[in-house]
Amino acid sequence: MTTALLTDMYELTMLDAALADGTASRRAVFEAFARRLPPGRRFGMLGGIGRLLDALRDFRFDDADLAYLRDASVVTERTAQHLADFRFTGTITALPEGEVYWPGTPVLQVEGTFGEAMILETLILSILNHDSAVASAAARMVIAAQGRPLIEMGSRRVHEDAAVSAARAAYVAGFGSTSNLEAGRRYGVPVAGTAAHASVLARPTEREAFAAQIALSGPRTTILVDTYDIAQGIRTAVEVAGPELFAIRLDSGDLLVEARKARDQLDSLGATGTKIATSSDLDEYLIEEAQGAPIDVYGVGTRVATGSGSPTAGMVYKLVAIEGADGSMRPVAKKSSSKQSTGGDKTLVRFPDGREAWTLDGSIPDGAAAVHETIVDHGEICALERSGTERARATAAAAIAALPARARRTARGEAYRTSEEWSA
Amino acid sequence: MTTALLTDMYELTMLDAALADGTASRRAVFEAFARRLPPGRRFGMLGGIGRLLDALRDFRFDDADLAYLRDASVVTERTAQHLADFRFTGTITALPEGEVYWPGTPVLQVEGTFGEAMILETLILSILNHDSAVASAAARMVIAAQGRPLIEMGSRRVHEDAAVSAARAAYVAGFGSTSNLEAGRRYGVPVAGTAAHASVLARPTEREAFAAQIALSGPRTTILVDTYDIAQGIRTAVEVAGPELFAIRLDSGDLLVEARKARDQLDSLGATGTKIATSSDLDEYLIEEAQGAPIDVYGVGTRVATGSGSPTAGMVYKLVAIEGADGSMRPVAKKSSSKQSTGGDKTLVRFPDGREAWTLDGSIPDGAAAVHETIVDHGEICALERSGTERARATAAAAIAALPARARRTARGEAYRTSEEWSA
Known part of the structure; x- marks a missing residue:
């Protein structure tokens, strides 16, 4: 399987025209960035770079790709031949x-x-927008949980392949494990999971179901x-x-109330070391609220895998410089109305603060x-070893630790910084 | 590639315990349903059945799957051997x-x-929840557009594989085409697309960019x-x-204002037959609002591919009946607190009205x-021919046409009906 057709048609139409008039071979610089963060977010977390390299x-x-492009008249024969030999020869920094x-x-x-830089647009944006949306939401949950472990369990709520990538992105951001087996196999994310209600319902009594589980585990x-x-x-x-x-899990009801009652009951039964795990539509707000309750493990499903209300990071991919007839690079940028950006080949820097x-x-x-x-x-x-997942996780942990208190707040707020041109 | 590991770990843990105590071989009925529709929705549209059959x-x-399950100690050796021979032998209706x-x-x-019915849970829910979320949002946009054509162009905002499925789901719901080439190849969805801003920025002048496009097309x-x-x-x-x-495209600004100005200008230039296509964060609400403007084609991206605010359909998969020791089927249902459901093997019927x-x-x-x-x-x-996409599209068109006016309204509202046990 190639990834070449995970692409918007207009990129190949544009390539077709650019091969015809020679523009395709001019040197160019494209840039991916987000004009704004999702509503209420104080920072974004970059996900997907390791997966992008695999793709x-x-x-x-x-x-097979070329046969489709010819049959559907997406490109001319000249462009089909160009694509048959296509290999990206450029340089990507991130x-x-x-x-x-x-x-x-x-x-x-x-x-x-x-030509070669333009046609990567859709693939780059799809991967970065999805994985960054999940990583950004997950990072907020990690901060809210203040060290209590988080399990990602949203696979069933999202596309079956996106689920695997979401599990990886949540792990990058600091979740401890996932329910998704393919994420375990492909990226080495630790997997977790014990039983669902079906396990209880399938037996004549709850006691028999618990006994079956304990006989096994x-x-x-x-x-x-x-x-x-x-x-x-x-x-x-x-x-x-x-x-x-080891633990009980609560999956319904008012988790704060139920967790307190469960803790008291467990303690009275002598099970003082038994942990309490909760699941049921948790997000960063509920996790923060639950910090006062005796909850030891958070299972987070829908809300992390769908970016907690913001399922895309909203990044765009824009041409910022192109070689002119004289061989020099010309900065370019869209000018009209609401979607302005800044042209030019940028060098991104950060200061110790x-x-x-x-x-x-x-x-x-x-x-x-x-x-x-x-x-x-x-x-x-x-x-990159296994798509660089462990390295990205270490980067994320350091980045979260370095965030100032204002950026770490769960409450909705403004982006804590913006990226702007340097002026001394 | 198998799809077996697109599964939550607990299903295999439960299978392990159920093989040990004999529960795995009891006859069982599971049911997928949504407890509620996403907020404000008057109906849902089922997507993903064709893709589920492929999966x-x-x-x-x-x-390779079994090696991972053994290495990661997900299952016992007995269960690994059981899975090596696994083939689903049951019956699915939908x-x-x-x-x-x-x-x-x-x-x-x-x-x-x-055993065999339980371990399909994650795969079934992932596919139905994603594709139904997109189809349900897309159907509302199709209704709002009142026959004006819609192009799905959200690939870059969502996961690269989800994008292909989203393009299919939007087409099922009544969109006319997609920008996504893989959806064109895999499911026969018509593809569309011409040029982006990069095409203009890459040339010394806008005129040269337009000339290059027209020389090609x-x-x-x-x-x-x-x-x-x-x-x-x-x-x-x-x-x-x-x-x-043929057409101009507007991708920024106040589309209603700009479309009216563009129509006047085109008419004054004698281009009375030139169509106006718009894109830029359209959703069902903006489409409805734009119906008064001279817009001929809507390009819809982020909002359709992410389910217009509801990226998952929220369906669950529950055990509703299981064979008892006497061989009869016993209806079962979770009882506690907020997540009740009704047990039993249901026969779903509809009346002509x-x-x-x-x-x-x-x-x-x-x-x-x-x-x-x-x-x-x-x-x-x-x-199913090509995953049944054309057949599903015909079903959707008939289903939308049969909806009463109240269910077709774009404004947020309540589910128009609920599904309940028959009583004469």
Whole structure:
């Protein structure tokens, strides 16, 4: 399977016209950035860079791809032949995956010919927009949980392939594990999961269901106690597993109220070490609210996998410079109305205090450091172990730790910074 | 590639315990349904059935899958051996794809052994929840557009594989085409697209960019006129293409205002037949508002591909009946607190006036007809041409046409019906 047709048709139409008039071979720079953060967000977290490199490796047009493009008259024969030999030969730099970004931050730059850089637009944006949406939401939940572990369990609410990527993005942002087996296999994300209500309903009694689970896993397992009556479920679970039961899970009702009642009951039964795990439409706001309750583990589903109300990061991919007839690079930018941006090949820098700026002449202001790293070097993809997932996770942990208190607040607010041109 | 690991871990843990105590081989019925519609929605549209059949065909555990499950200690060796031979042998019935549904409608039922039916949960829900979310939003946009054509162009805002499925779901609901090439190849969805701002910015002048496009496509193309100044862009487009220019596209600004100005200008230039296409964060509300403006084609991106504010349909998959020790089927349902449902093997019926009900004894009330069709028959997948996309599209068109006026309103409202047990 190639990834070449995960592309909007107009890119190939534009390539067709650009091959005809010679524009395709001019040197060009494209930039990916978000004009604004989703409503209420104080920072964004970049996700998807590792997955993008995997996808770029497969971005070529095979015979089946070309047959479709010819049959559907998407491109002329000249362009079909050009695509048959297509290999990206340019250079891509990016903010490290897991880093935070702001409105205007150039998170990724592609330098190559106009033709080869332009046709990567859809693939780059799809991956960065999805994974950054999930990572950005997940990072807020990680902050709200203040060290309590989070399990990602949203697979069933979202597209089956997006689910795998969402599990990875949540893990990058600091979740501890996922329910998604393919994310475990493909990216090495730790997997977790014990039982659903079906397990209880399938047996004549709740006791038989708990006994079956404990016969398999021993008492170091998590028992779902809310199928019929929570208090009775807890009593039965401790009777069957003994006070060394690892955890109970609550999946319905007012979790704050139920968790307090469950803690008291577990303690009275001598199961003082038994943890309480909760799930049921949790998001960063409910997690923050639940911090006062005796909850030990949060299972988060729909809200993390769908970006907690903002399922896309809203990044765009814009031509910012192109080679002129005289061989020099010309900065370009759309001018009309509501969607302005700034042209030019930008060098992104950050200062030790976290401030961010970019320069157009390649200079690095005193005390600042360039933050992009090269991920594709003249067509050579820089190899990443298992898509760089563990490295991105370490980057995210450091980035979250470095955020000022104002940026770490769960309450809706404004972007804490913006990325602007450097002025001393 | 198999689809077997697109699964939550707990399903295999539960299978493990159920194989050990014999529950896995009991006959069982599971049901997929939505407890409620997304906020403000008057109806839901079922998507994903055709894709589900494709995915079920590949739901088997190959050596690589099993190696991961063993290495990660997800299952015991007995269960790994069971999975090596796994083939679904049960029967699945469903509402036809493209049909409308209500809170409580059993949209899909799986009958088989407890083990084989249970482990399909994540795959079934992922596909139905995603595709139904997009189809439901798209159907509202189709209604709002009152026959004006819609192009789906949201690929870049969502996960790269979800984008392909979203394009299919929007087409099922009545969109006319998509920008996504893979959706064109895989499902036969018509593809569309001409040029982006990069095409204009890459040339020294807008005129040269338009000339390059028209040299390739002739005047029956759509020219993007808002890179610099819309009025100048339109003048140049008509000069270069002539008054037989097919269409202009506006991608920014107040589309209602700009469309009226553009219409006047085109008419004054003699381009009275030139159409106006718009894009830029359109959704069903903006489309409805724009019906008074001279807009001929709507390009819809983010909002359709992300379900217009509701990126998941919120369907669940619940055990509703299981074979008891005496061989009879026992209805089951979760009882506690906020997530109640009704047990039993339901027969879904509809009346000629659109009312819906279900019976638990298999009877069909006078004047009603059963609406589920068998899509997997004792393990045999009922073959569908190209995932049944055209058939689902015809079903959707008929279902939308049959909706009463109250259900067709764009304004936020309540679900127009609910699905309940039949009582004469």
